Amino acid sequence: MLLSVSVGEYLKSLFFDRLPFFPDNIRISLFIIMFCLIATIEIYLYVFLKKAKNKRDNYLNANWKEKISNMLSNIIIYGDEDDGLENVVNHFLPRFKKLPLKRKRVRNILIEEIRIYHSNFTGFTADVLKELFIKLELHKYTLEKLKSNYWEIQIEGIREIAQFWLYEYDQLVFALTDHEHEIVRMEAQTAHVRLNRDNPFKFLDHMRGRILPWHQLILFEIITKAKYVKIPSFVKWLGSRNDSVVIFCLKLIGYYQQLDALAEIVKLLKHPQEEIRKMSVWVIGKMEAEFVEEELLKIYPKETQKVKLEILSALGKISSGNYLSFLKDCLLTPDFEIKMGATKAILGHGRKGKLMLQELQSVVSAKNSQIIAHVLDARI
Numbered sequence: 001m002l003l004s005v006s007v008g009e010y011l012k013s014l015f016f017d018r019l020p021f022f023p024d025n026i027r028i029s030l031f032i033i034m035f036c037l038i039a040t041i042e043i044y045l046y047v048f049l050k051k052a053k054n055k056r057d058n059y060l061n062a063n064w065k066e067k068i069s070n071m072l073s074n075i076i077i078y079g080d081e082d083d084g085l086e087n088v089v090n091h092f093l094p095r096f097k098k099l100p101l102k103r104k105r106v107r108n109i110l111i112e113e114i115r116i117y118h119s120n121f122t123g124f125t126a127d128v129l130k131e132l133f134i135k136l137e138l139h140k141y142t143l144e145k146l147k148s149n150y151w152e153i154q155i156e157g158i159r160e161i162a163q164f165w166l167y168e169y170d171q172l173v174f175a176l177t178d179h180e181h182e183i184v185r186m187e188a189q190t191a192h193v194r195l196n197r198d199n200p201f202k203f204l205d206h207m208r209g210r211i212l213p214w215h216q217l218i219l220f221e222i223i224t225k226a227k228y229v230k231i232p233s234f235v236k237w238l239g240s241r242n243d244s245v246v247i248f249c250l251k252l253i254g255y256y257q258q259l260d261a262l263a264e265i266v267k268l269l270k271h272p273q274e275e276i277r278k279m280s281v282w283v284i285g286k287m288e289a290e291f292v293e294e295e296l297l298k299i300y301p302k303e304t305q306k307v308k309l310e311i312l313s314a315l316g317k318i319s320s321g322n323y324l325s326f327l328k329d330c331l332l333t334p335d336f337e338i339k340m341g342a343t344k345a346i347l348g349h350g351r352k353g354k355l356m357l358q359e360l361q362s363v364v365s366a367k368n369s370q371i372i373a374h375v376l377d378a379r380i
Contacts, residue, residue: 057105060105061105061109064105064106064109065109065113068099068106068109068110068113069113071092071095071096072113072114072117072129074092075088075092075125075128075129075132076117076121076125079092079124079125079128081124085124085127085128085131086131088128089128089131089132089135092132093132093135093136096110096132096136097136101136101138107138107141110136110138111133111138111141111142111160114129114132114133114138115159115160115163117129118130118133118163118164119163130164130165133164134164139160139161139164139166139169142156142157142160142161142166143157143169143172144157145157145160146158146161146172146173146176151179151181151183151184154176154179154184155183155184155187158173158176158184158187158188158191159187159191161173161191161195162190162191162194162195165194165195166195167195167197169195170192170195170196173188173191173192173195174188174192174196174202174203175188176188177189177192177203177207178203178206178207178208178209180209182209182210182212182215185209186212186215186218188203189203189211189215189219190218190219190222193219193222193223193226193229194222194226194229197228197229197230198230199230199232200229200230201232201234201237204237204240204245204248204249205237207240207242207244207245208242210242210243210244211242211244211245211247211248212244216244216247216248216251219248220248220251220252220255223252224255231256233258233260233261234249234250234252234253234256234258234261235249235253235258235260235261235264237249238250238261238264238265238268239264243273243275243276246268246271246276247275247276247279250265250268250276250279250280250282250283251279251283253265253283254282254283254286254287257286257287259287259289262284262287262289262292265280265283265284266280266284266292266295268280269281269295269296269299270299274304274306274307277299277303277307278306278307278310281296281307281310281311281313281314282310282313282314284296284314284318285310285313285314285315285316285317285318286317288317288318288319289318290318290320290322293315293318293320293322293323296311296314296315297311297323297326299311305335305337305338308338308341309337309338309341312327312330312338312341312342312344312345313341313344313345315327315345315348316344316345316346316347316348316349317348319348319349319350319353321349321352324346324349324352324353324356327342327345327346328342328346328356328360330342331343331360331364331368331371336371339368339371340371340375343357343371343372343375344375347375347376354376357372357375357376358376360372361373361376
């Protein structure tokens with residue numbers, strides 16, 4: 001105690017009584033020392049309070065999570081389908097209403113836990129959880145998330161609407177399908193496909209942003225695996241000014257074998273974008289459209305390397321046998337990739353192509369013979 005008083009008196013004397021008589025450099029040094037001392041104390045205090053707050057938050061979160069998880073587990077265990085959806089929900093609802101849902105912490109944990117349980121169950125249990133979500137009016141907070149200025153929160157709202165199949169809010173989701181943020185845009189488009197049964201691809205009509213390749217993969221998986229998605233004729237979007245929309249629709253046309261689109265796809269062989277021409281050739285090959293082979297050969301000489309290789313691949317898939325002589329002539333080119341593509345295309349003609357390659361193997365150059373041997377190797 002005496003020591004602290006002595007230190008206090010010393011500092012008071014130093015800074016208030018003696019300081020004016022020190023040289024300037026010493027006074028500046030003392031102020032810097034005092035500033036650093038105060039800053040150090042503040043930093044340690046901040047770190048201590050931050051850790052204390054985090055520890056308290058983790059403790060409260062764990063407690064509420066355990067309590068809510070136990071309540072939801074009771075629904076899984078004791079919720080009998082024979083009692084009916086309404087009766088089961090009404091039985092458990094009063095217990096959940098006792099939760100302090102006005103507290104953001106509790107509300108967020110409850111929403112997250114319901115989402116986790118809902119994603120892991122189907123049928124009656126999933127219906128009970130959805131009804132519980134609605135009767136607790138948690139969907140009101142979901143709608144507030146859509147209006148947030150933070151894209152991460154908007155995404156949470158979109159996912160909740162999609163997960164609980166809240167069809168009545170599809171128009172709110174649709175409004176975000178052309179959002180300036182690409183991830184919000186992607187989530188909204190994905191949700192719209194799931195929620196809108198009559199016109200799930202309406203967002204393609206007005207899209208300005210690109211559908212990124214990884215987004216195309218996600219949409220493609222949802223579209224092809226969903227049970228209730230109404231599949232339109234994707235030819236209507238092949239004239240879109242958005243190249244990514246055209247490419248995406250070409251993939252879907254190929255997957256669903258929409259042969260009525262072939263006439264428009266042939267027109268795309270003259271498109272200024274290489275990727276669209278390449279994808280158009282890929283679809284033609286996938287559909288094995290024999291009557292388009294002549295068009296492919298017309299554009300071949302002036303095409304880029306990538307498109308040429310896709311044309312050779314398409315000829316191999318169609319395997320009509322009408323252009324085997326053309327493929328044979330491609331072996332004379334100095335380009336290794338073209339030679340390899342032509343050889344594989346010939347082999348794609350089945351037994352006829354295999355016999356042709358075996359005959360060529362003995363008369364072509366040593367390099368071409370090695371290429372043919374490589375393609376014919378059944379182990380590869």
